[in-house]
Amino acid sequence: MAVVETRSLTKVFKEGELGAVNSVNLETREGEFLVFLGPSGSGKTTLLRMIAGLETPTSGEILIGGRVVNELSPRDRRIAMVFQSYALYPHLSVYKNIAFPLKAQKVKKDLHKQKVEWAASLLGIGALLDRKPRELSGGERQRVALARAIVREPAVFLLDEPLSNLDAKLRASAREELERFHRRVGTTTIYVTHDQVEAMAMGDRVLVLNKGVVHQLGTPTEVYDNPADTFVATFLGSPPMNLAELSDVIVGFRPEHFRPVSSVNGEAVAFRFKVENIEYLGSEWIVSGTPASGKLGGQKVFSRLNSAQDLSLGGTYDFAVPQRELKFFDRSTEKRVEPKVVSWQ
Amino acid sequence: MAIGRAKIKSVGAAQSPLLGAAMFTPAVLYILLLVAGPFFLAIFYAFSDARIGNTEMHYVGLENFRSILKSPSFRIAIRNSFIFTICSQIVVIVGANILAIALEKTFRGRGFIRFLILLPWVAPIALGAIGWKWILDSIYSVISWVLVALHFYKPFNAPMWLGEPHLAIASVLLVHSWRLMPFSTVILLAGRTAIPKDIPEAAAVDGAGFWRTQFQIIIPMMRPILSVAVLFGLIFTFTDMTVVYILTAGGPFDSTQTLPSLAFAMGIQGSDLAAGAAISLFLVPLLIIIAYFMLRVAHRAEVN
Structure with a gap:
């Protein structure tokens, strides 16, 4: 039985307008870490808020633990949510913040202390229990928010961009901590983000959304290596997948597969490639330029290389893409299709 | 930025002694002439036997205070001042919270309803009080008319809203509450809107119902703004004499007299300037306490 399930879930904010979420069907697996990934305005937060019960669906059903919960208020759904702002209660101490759900759910009073201390020690904030939220750093606040979520042992965790308020350095360690936390408690978790790195790093599966429509649901490797359509292909990966329109299909290839011809083995498509920009990123180089001839002539193409020291700006080189790394998309539907033989000239 | 600041500084430095003084002189004059002057004059009169129409004046020590404290009217006035101030604040805070919760949600005609609620505050207090005097009139009262029409009372037998001591006290209380409600509602509404939407949502997800969210989360978070509303309300009611003066003139039998109305x-x-001054001085200690708390609230708001 799926922990969370949605059936043609739709949310339309203004009548006559395009829905924020359009007919989403979804099933989580027990204990998984599912990431909703999409650009801003893709409906990922609205979808999460409908599951939480903070937003009423226009149509469709939400099931938690096999039960339709559309009519249930958030408190009756056995969920816990961590907000983007953490939404800690500023006038309450950390202890009282964590104890609040217990009080609200009428858990027996003599259990409070033990449960709060359990949650606090799980997140390593046992020493902060007397502090007020404003006396905490961003990372500490996030942990308090997590402790407040875990304390009542919910069936599902809903996390709404919980790392976006942290600075870049803290974000990496907080991400790791979240992963470890999830492995430890093993609760089914839905995590909303617009950051593809977070999605790839943390998700057991990733749901890619755009304009309220599900584009693909799959493991990070599936969505990266086998994108279902051109949106997924270009949204994931930085720089994104190179796309080229060739007669009736769109052909795509990742920048890391577009390399000097000498380092490409097997059957490949070769180009004369004019280098127009070189960026050194430490562990890798991003080279961009335009193929000198053929159907791709004049179109900007990215290449990701371990070393670009042999290349110079303005130079023209022989580059190639292995045939097996080419992805094909239908030109009108932009959906993935079977490989075809195409002419590059 | 640095250049701009330096420029302003040099202009200010050249003109500061005279210009600065000229700018704040009106404020100082205003306070001296209309606040400090009358205040010290009241202290001066309170220890004298000053009367209207009499140019002579003698020092009488604490005599005025002694006779005031013995007067039953004064005791009633003190009691009423506290009853009106405290009870109307309770009514206002409860009512204003309910109104603020109702007006927070968007609905059709919200702007118009907000306008209606604000009207009592915008209208001059004397006009409002005169309106209520008619509503509560012994012969023409619409309330009595409605109650008679509904057969709760026989004609000409309806209660005298302003003529019986207890009803008169309740009436004055009602008008004070009516008058202060808009002000508190607007302040509390602002306080509510300032709370991020995430907070009540988090409380809902955490399992809190409406009452728990209100009493354990929202209202405690509004404490600073709530104390501003209460402190202003206390001052407005405690020092007000218009409502009492117009509705009952302190009657019947001094039963609705307050400190300001009795002093007047x-x-x-009554031409007894000295007694009036002495009575009004009893307002000072309470106002000092309120002022202290107001400054504390203001200071805390600054610090945060």
């Missing part, structure tokens, strides 16, 4: 009745209408 004794000092101006």
